[in-house]
Amino acid sequence: MNLILFEPQELGQPLPLRDDRAIHLLKVLHKKPGDSFDAGVLGGKLGTGTIESIGVDGTLAYVLDLPAEPLPRLPIRLAVGFPRPIQIRRLLRDLSNLGLCAVDLMGTDLGEKSYRDTKLLTDGGARAALIEGAVQARDTTLPALATYPSLDTWLEKAPGAPALLIAPDNVRPAGAMANLPPHKRPTVLAIGPERGWSDRERDLLEGAGFVRLSMGKRALRTETACVAAAILAMEKFGELG
Secondary structure, X not given: OOOEEEOHHHOOOOEEOOOHHHHHHHHHOXXXXXXXXXXXXXOOOEEEXXXXXXXXXXXXXXXXXXXXXXXXXXXEEEEEEOOOHHHHHHHHHHHHHHOEEXXXXXXXXXXXXXXXXXXXXXXXXXXXXXXXXXXXXXXXXXXXXXXXXXXXXXXHHOOOOOOEXXXXXXXXXXXXXXXXXXXXXXXXXXXXXXXXXXXXXXHHHHHOOOEEEEOOOOOOOHHHHHHHHHHHXXXXXXXXX
């Protein structure tokens, strides 16, 4: 953990010593009473915490000093056809870590329908993955997460112009993402599932104003394609300078 993150409702309450954050402070970082640590409140400010005491009642008392605002999330929204459940957790963690503002999961023509039934979206696993990515980035904010039954439904909600609309795709692309000029426009990325887009979906994307651009000659895994597209969009937005 690069940051000990607290839920707003936890403020003022000691941490149980069995809590993962307390374990990390005491067993990994070897902190003791009087020592400080990087801290933040989910959805709020950043700063430091100080361990006040480790009680015989099995709790860790602390005080927080949080004067700093987190970095704003990037105006990059990424939608992807439902990947395998084992990939969803890693993908959400990584996209949260990169600072994207929104992640959408959607059903697609060629995607495996059973992937949509993952319990991660209902048992707290997805939120935990987003928090893990934020903590790694020393951030207190999370990307918005939404699901859609189909590309058609998502396109009804997706923002249009003036956002830059890109569908990374190696099938008959109109150009390459790497060749885009630098810009400061909000960006929406639409990425297909493991089996790619259907021809019907490609027509839908183009009709909605999306430009299909290549990310190279290799066929990428879904989660690799998402991270690569996000980083290329960040580079064009000037975030990697």
